[in-house]
Amino acid sequence: MRDKMNLNIFPQYPFIGLFIYIVIILIATLLAVKISSFLINRVTKKFEIELTFNYLLKDLVKYSIYIIAFLMILEVVGVDINALIVSVGVVGITLGFAARDVISSFVSGIFILADKTVKVGEVIEVDNIKGKVTKMGFRTTTIVTPDNLIVTIPNTVLAKNPYINYTFFDKYRIDLEVIIPFNIDINNFERVLVQRISNLNWVLIDSSAKVDVVEMNENGVKVKISAWGENYSRIDCYRLDLANEVRKLIGEMD
Structure with missing residues (x-):
């Protein structure tokens, strides 16, 4: 078995060394999210890619970076990642039931993107709530009503309920x-x-x-x-x- 890398730069103060590494990872994570968001905005604007794909791609990259950062922190504090993966596999069914709404919203967001029936900038009505779509993520869709109220709708609501798209056509x-x-x-x-x-x-x-x-x-x-x-x-x-x-x-x- 390979030896773990000694990440403690202050042997006499082990907690301080681990704390510094964790802070560095968190700062790098925030910077990576900011930079990736900036680059995605630039690319989508240059190639005139619709905002719906822009928001969903940023969500995918953001959550991927968070997961990588979380695994790195676990490695720093000495958690065996392989053992953790096995443990997650054992309790995966339980976690799946607990997070079924989140997973369902995530999958619904992917199907909504694939169907292209709702896009950022369009006016929709669902469950008697009408407004302009300002943001679409993998889990939720945000609309602004004519009264300038912000409403966050889980993507499962769009997937399970009929909704009206007032601006899908040109006339x-x-x-x-x-x-x-x-x-x-x-x-x-x-x-x-x-x-x-x-x-x-x-x-x-x-x-x-x-x-x-x-x-x-x-x-x-x-x-x-x-x-x-x-x-x-x-x-x-x-x-x-x-x-x-x-x-x-x-x-x-x-």
């Missing part, structure tokens, strides 16, 4: 429901409104606006007005444009 439908008074001719209203909406600069030419009757009530005829745009961040402004056109047309025809 989006803007809907507006309004009540049209009974004294206004619906056919004429639809014809004029569709023409006016089609002239709005944000409405896509290849997607015609339309007016659908939803129901009739004591106040008039409820209709749903639909048009298509391509900038999701301005959907609220587009909806205001539709409302303004409806208001002016009702005023003219009333």
